[in-house]
Amino acid sequence: MTLDVVKPNTNLVQDPHSLRDEREKVLEVAIGREVRAYRKQQGITVAELSRLTDLSIGMLSKIENGNTSPSLTTLQTLANALSVPLTAFFKGYEEHREAVHTKAGEGVEIEREGTRAGHQYNLLGHIGSNASGVLVEPYLISLNYESDTFKTFQHEGIEMIYMLEGKVEYLHGQKHYSLEPGDTLFFDADAPHGPEELVELPIKYLSIICYPQKI
Numbered sequence: 001m002t003l004d005v006v007k008p009n010t011n012l013v014q015d016p017h018s019l020r021d022e023r024e025k026v027l028e029v030a031i032g033r034e035v036r037a038y039r040k041q042q043g044i045t046v047a048e049l050s051r052l053t054d055l056s057i058g059m060l061s062k063i064e065n066g067n068t069s070p071s072l073t074t075l076q077t078l079a080n081a082l083s084v085p086l087t088a089f090f091k092g093y094e095e096h097r098e099a100v101h102t103k104a105g106e107g108v109e110i111e112r113e114g115t116r117a118g119h120q121y122n123l124l125g126h127i128g129s130n131a132s133g134v135l136v137e138p139y140l141i142s143l144n145y146e147s148d149t150f151k152t153f154q155h156e157g158i159e160m161i162y163m164l165e166g167k168v169e170y171l172h173g174q175k176h177y178s179l180e181p182g183d184t185l186f187f188d189a190d191a192p193h194g195p196e197e198l199v200e201l202p203i204k205y206l207s208i209i210c211y212p213q214k215i
Contacts, residue, residue: 157211
């Protein structure tokens with residue numbers, strides 16, 4: 001059995017507790033954020049955009065920082081210069097942010113390729129296409145019988161397992177991991193993986209799969 005020591009990633013830069021400025025609830029700020037994003041996405045400097053639109057650098061700065069309310073004519077000029085539809089500038093302001101609340105015992109039971117009797121998947125929630133570009137599938141998985149063996153899984157994305165109950169020998173690639181309540185396994189799901197030996201039943205664990213949404 002091989003045990004890997006996981007070292008914290010010191011390169012994480014996102015602050016999960018940070019809050020966006022209250023001003024971003026204002027339409028002007030939302031528009032400015034989109035203008036800046038499209039400009040940077042295309043590798044255009046403020047000076048270059050100024051030449052393309054005949055708008056001053058100062059005016060563009062005010063627009064991007066949400067300090068002025070641009071006219072529809074100005075927005076159309078920017079849209080033409082950046083080769084995006086006018087409505088693209090309103091995307092962040094109008095976008096609906098979803099949340100899914102699943103009560104205990106109400107997860108949707110589904111079947112996945114490779115599952116057998118006694119191997120139960122409950123989908124705890126799902127949000128479709130969204131601005132993040134990422135899809136997430138959270139499952140509560142229950143293994144109830146020693147005879148419940150199956151071939152390993154292999155799919156795109158990243159997966160995380162958090163053990164809730166029981167003990168299992170979990171295979172990932174060529175390595176085996178002994179998982180028990182409180183243990184976490186985080187891995188590239190493109191390698192063959194799955195519970196190979198059910199050590200102590202019943203077994204329950206959370207499986208959270210993240211993968212890029214198709215464009």
